[in-house]
Structure formats: structure tokens, C-alpha cells
Amino acid sequence: xxxxxxxxxxxxxxxxxxxxxxxxxxxxxxxxxxxxxxxxxxxxxxxxxxxxxxxxxxxxxxxxxxxxxxxxxxxxxxxxxxxxxxxxxxxxxxxxxxxxxxxxxxxxxxxxxxxxxxxxxxxxxxxxxxxxxxxxxxxxxxxxxxxxxxxxxxxxxxxxxxxxxxxxxxxxxxx
Numbered sequence: 001x002x003x004x005x006x007x008x009x010x011x012x013x014x015x016x017x018x019x020x021x022x023x024x025x026x027x028x029x030x031x032x033x034x035x036x037x038x039x040x041x042x043x044x045x046x047x048x049x050x051x052x053x054x055x056x057x058x059x060x061x062x063x064x065x066x067x068x069x070x071x072x073x074x075x076x077x078x079x080x081x082x083x084x085x086x087x088x089x090x091x092x093x094x095x096x097x098x099x100x101x102x103x104x105x106x107x108x109x110x111x112x113x114x115x116x117x118x119x120x121x122x123x124x125x126x127x128x129x130x131x132x133x134x135x136x137x138x139x140x141x142x143x144x145x146x147x148x149x150x151x152x153x154x155x156x157x158x159x160x161x162x163x164x165x166x167x168x169x170x171x172x173x174x175x
Contacts, residue, residue: 038048065084070140074132081146082121085114085134092118103129103145127151 041055070093074083081100085093096114100122101107109125112133124130135141152158 022090026109048136050098068077070142072132072142072144073133074146075138075142076146076150078165079124080121081124081130083119083132083134083144085118085120085136086140086167087136087140092116093134094118096136096137098131099135101131102126103134124151124155127155127157 053082069088070085071088072085073081074081076082077088083098085096087093093114094116096118097111098114098120099111100109103108109130110122111118112122113119124166128151130151132144132146133141134143
């Protein structure tokens with residue numbers, strides 16, 4: 001097997017696979033070599049372009065999604081629930097629909113709209129865990145759950161566990 005000096009003096013390290021490829025290429029005509037190389041380059045370029053597009057989409061998609069995320073914050077106090085809806089950039093969710101559900105059975109208890117400051121408040125309709133759902137513009141949605149204990153506390157009702165513990169303490173102290 002005769003290998004030309006051009007192959008041996010190449011600046012890249014020559015491996016067994018490269019040597020066998022060089023021998024095969026030497027047997028091919030110039031046109032065939034060009035055709036094979038053109039297909040390989042075309043496939044490599046296509047793969048690189050697809051990789052770049054996918055990489056760009058996967059890198060930018062979370063940023064776009066995060067930029068439009070809607071948040072809701074709520075708390076219960078003095079028999080009322082106060083909530084505020086806002087986007088990540090601080091923009092208030094104006095005139096957005098708020099639905100209030102009984103978290104346990106899923107029954108809708110009431111519905112309303114946020115004001116120009118993205119706020120909405122209402123009297124607690126029922127002493128249960130409340131699921132608050134905010135529907136902001138263009139299909140954005142956020143949920144917040146107020147636990148039953150928090151609702152009870154806002155209504156001034158002590159939970160059954162606390163009542164039971166307190167009555168046990170009183171009986172002992174009365175003895």
C-alpha cells in the first residue's frame with residue numbers, strides 16, 4: 001500500500017481510520033470524492049443549523065414564559081380575604097377574573113374582578129380551605145390556596161384541635 005507524502009505530512013494526527021479512508025479516496029474519481037464530500041458537508045451543515053435552532057428555542061423559551069408568568073398572593077384577616085394579582089415584571093392584573101372555590105369539593109363559591117391595582121377582596125363565604133383562581137389576560141392563570149386553619153383564624157374561630165387541648169388544660173387546672 002502506497003500512501004502519498006501529503007497524507008503523512010498532514011497537520012492532523014493520522015489514525016487507522018483516516019488511513020483507510022485515504023486509501024479508499026485514492027481509488028475514487030475526483031467527481032465521486034466531491035459528491036461524497038458535498039453530501040457529508042451538507043448533512044453536517046443541516047445538523048448544525050437544526051442544533052442551533054433547537055438550542056435557541058430551549059434557551060429563550062423559559063425566559064419568554066417566565067416574563068409573562070402571573071402571580072397571586074392572598075391572606076385572610078377579620079373575616080375577609082384580600083388578594084393581589086401581578087405579573088413578574090410588577091404589572092398589576094387589572095380587571096382580571098377571580099374565582100373562589102371550596103378546595104375540598106370543588107364547588108364555586110363566588111366570582112369577582114380585580115381593580116385597577118390588581119386587588120380584590122371579599123367576605124369569607126364559608127369556613128373551608130379556599131382555592132383562589134386568578135384568570136389574567138391572554139390565558140394566564142394562577143392559583144392560591146388559603147388553608148382552613150387560616151380561614152378559621154380570620155373568622156375568629158378556634159380549630160377543633162385547639163379547643164380540645166384547651167378544655168383538657170382547663171379541667172386539669174380546675175382539679
